[in-house]
Amino acid sequence: MIELFSDTQTRPTPAMREAMARAEVGDEQLGLDPTVEELCARVASLLGHEAGVLLPSGTMGNLIGLLLHVGTTGEEVLLHELAHPRRFEAGGAARLVGAVLTPLASPTGVFDAAQVRAAAHDPGDRYAPRTRLVSVEQPTNVTGGHVWPLETLDGVLAAAADLGLATHLDGARLLNAVVASGVPADRWAGGVDTAWIDFTKGLGAPLGAVLVGSADTIARAWRFKQMLGGALRQAGVAAAACLHALDHHVDRLADDHARARRLAEAAAEVAPQAVDPTAVETNIVVLRGIDAPAVREALARRGVGAGALGPSALRLVTHLDVDDADCAHAESALQEALRETEASRAQG
Numbered sequence: 001m002i003e004l005f006s007d008t009q010t011r012p013t014p015a016m017r018e019a020m021a022r023a024e025v026g027d028e029q030l031g032l033d034p035t036v037e038e039l040c041a042r043v044a045s046l047l048g049h050e051a052g053v054l055l056p057s058g059t060m061g062n063l064i065g066l067l068l069h070v071g072t073t074g075e076e077v078l079l080h081e082l083a084h085p086r087r088f089e090a091g092g093a094a095r096l097v098g099a100v101l102t103p104l105a106s107p108t109g110v111f112d113a114a115q116v117r118a119a120a121h122d123p124g125d126r127y128a129p130r131t132r133l134v135s136v137e138q139p140t141n142v143t144g145g146h147v148w149p150l151e152t153l154d155g156v157l158a159a160a161a162d163l164g165l166a167t168h169l170d171g172a173r174l175l176n177a178v179v180a181s182g183v184p185a186d187r188w189a190g191g192v193d194t195a196w197i198d199f200t201k202g203l204g205a206p207l208g209a210v211l212v213g214s215a216d217t218i219a220r221a222w223r224f225k226q227m228l229g230g231a232l233r234q235a236g237v238a239a240a241a242c243l244h245a246l247d248h249h250v251d252r253l254a255d256d257h258a259r260a261r262r263l264a265e266a267a268a269e270v271a272p273q274a275v276d277p278t279a280v281e282t283n284i285v286v287l288r289g290i291d292a293p294a295v296r297e298a299l300a301r302r303g304v305g306a307g308a309l310g311p312s313a314l315r316l317v318t319h320l321d322v323d324d325a326d327c328a329h330a331e332s333a334l335q336e337a338l339r340e341t342e343a344s345r346a347q348g
């Protein structure tokens, strides 16, 4: 099976497993795991922040981000309507933070300063939830892996600063944006209050995300990590996989991006309305206006896994475990699947 369902489907490589086996370890909760300490320092510096904390997952990174910035008196977060905390985090923001998540709309997942200014409530307004935080996803996920233009992000951060709002960056695939744009990670993440990257997406590690911020912020984040049951012990085995990924799996993300573009081009030859290949910037391809369950099933019959995003959209994600030969197979499978399903739609 060529699994394009998600870039979470990678298996640790033999070299990554060796790095894990060799890892020096200690008690992570006591700050005594040297490999975890090295990873956190390295990610903090990469993202332009003072300190970092290792978390089991990116979902916990978003949850702790919200807990850090949002209080308990009816407070509000501005974020894209399809942002991960709204759709894929089991309502944790409601259950565990008590936040109002106010959606901002846009087809790409990118929103602008004017939208933030229009949505933010006047702090003197007794009736409205109190706006506290702006959260951005870079690159976007289910809208199609789009990279925020730098000036748009800068504009949003400037508006947030003006309005006295905190900022959080969900950088699950931030290094994909770095490779796609050539803009360094600290330029994307240095200006927000908190940011995190995931090691289980394109980077190919089995677990781990690192949340960064100021030393004070990360000290506060540690309390939430303890509270949520996320504090670890000999986590150096996981951190070693993450360090290995930083050394060996970043530059190659460009291959994933090229393969995603090829998949989109193949799809557009058969179903030009479904996708604009020139809009594919990273490793995610979203096909729209198709019979998604039928295309998914036709792909599965040809040994290719894909993820339906509802009845008419399908997501394909390239990653470490998809090489050029797999991609070529997936391209022809996709063309056949689209021909088959578009033909039966035309008849039906």
Ligand SMILES: *Cc1c(COP(=O)(O)O)cnc(C)c1O
Binding pocket: 056, 057, 058, 059, 060, 062, 084, 137, 140, 141, 170, 172, 173, 198, 200, 201, 209
């Ligand atoms: C995957 C993902 C997350 C959650 O990360 P996990 O490590 O799977 O918990 C959050 N935000 C975005 C944009 C993601 O793609």
